[in-house]
Amino acid sequence: MGKRQQTDIKTLFEPNKLVKVCAPMVRYSKLQFRNLVKKYDCDLVFTPMILADSFCKSAKARSNEFTTNLLDTPLVAQFAANTIHDFVGASYLISPYCDGVDLNCGCPQGWAREQELGCQMLRNPQSIYALIRECRNQICKPFSVSVKMRLLKDLKKSVEICRQLERCGASFLSVHARTPECSVGPIDKHGLRAVVESVEIPVIGNGGVGSLENCIELQECAKVAGVMVANGILANPTLFSGTNVTPMRCVQDWLDICYNSTLGVQEYEKLCGSEQLSGAPAHIMRLFRGFLNNAKHNLKNNPVQETSKQLAIEINSNVFATISFEKVDENTYDLVHTTIPEELRGRGLGHIFAERIFDHLAGNGRKIKLTCEFLQEYFVKNRVKYSGLIIEDFETRAAP
Ligand SMILES: Cc1cc2nc3c(=O)[nH]c(=O)nc-3n(C[C@H](O)[C@H](O)[C@H](O)COP(=O)(O)O)c2cc1C
Known part of the structure; x- marks a missing residue:
């Protein structure tokens, strides 16, 4: 591999520009998918959430959980961690291969709550501050240190947490504008705007965005510096380039990227879907379904x-x-x-x-x-x- 080009993520946030971000997604926002969305106007990509403790302990976990290439920038690696040792250690290990690290403070799943990870950490924000402060002190800028979090029912608390994170040296924040109790339905745009207006660092808004128009609406309404998309970009990886359905070209790009990467047969099938045809959702089928529906629509109407x-x-x-x-x-x-x-x-x-x-x-x-x-x-x-x-x-x- 040639020398990796490091990107200063802060430079992405120019006034009046909307930074388009592919969300961290367990199982999905892997190298191949990140390379795909970068072809279609995505400015910033996140790895899936990685458990920082096993990343520190095991070389096998590191090679299973993280791969990268020269196209994979600007890239933020996301960790689930609740100790300084794990978060700073994992961040230090991964820092030569990405442009920033992010602490997951949004995952609402039961297993994460039980281990005091994800959104559970918002109940004790002091621990989040300690992790962010120490990581910022240990790893030189321009490497970014950020947090992805959810809004709390008590908006004042959310605003206070964001202000403190700014003081601790967070480079930017990603805010899923729903509470940990509510993962579907409309997002709280006004709550998001209150956060944006309470800090100087860039805030990326997240939740319920399905098209480029939705991104622009969210930017206008909440004044966010960027918009992060998860489900929408899984269904249509070209979303940020303004298309409303996945074009066939993108399905072909996806197959080519997976085929040309150094995947074993099983990994290729996992990403492209043949393994899952019997049941579980296959990503390629998801992309193809969008394309097929569009083809039917065009055939009926053109x-x-x-x-x-x-x-x-x-x-x-x-x-x-x-x-x-x-x-x-x-x-x-x-x-x-x-x-x-x-x-x-x-x-x-x-x-x-x-x-x-x-x-x-x-x-x-x-x-x-x-x-x-x-x-x-x-x-x-x-x-x-x-x-x-x-x-x-x-x-x-x-x-x-
Ligand atoms: C398949 C999938 C995996 C996800 N994995 C992560 C993750 O690893 N880390 C994280 O912070 N959020 C994760 N999320 C949450 C998303 O990043 C995002 O916050 C949420 O889906 C709301 O955005 P959306 O309405 O655009 O889907 C995941 C979401 C999905 C659908």
């Missing part, structure tokens, strides 16, 4: 384009479903062959396409002959609707 030899509908940018035809006479087309892009076959798009084309031709007073076997099958199933459209029933044609 105009039919007609050239001298082809009828086509655009399914995705520059991806078309096509039917080639030959003219029997000015008003009669012999539909010869139907093409659906390979990656979308067997998913019901052909029937939607056939219906659109038949309706288009019927609406324009055209007649058809059917050489294409796929369209013959479609016609047989919909004979009643389209009987007036056909000039010659292929089933009664004499066999050669």
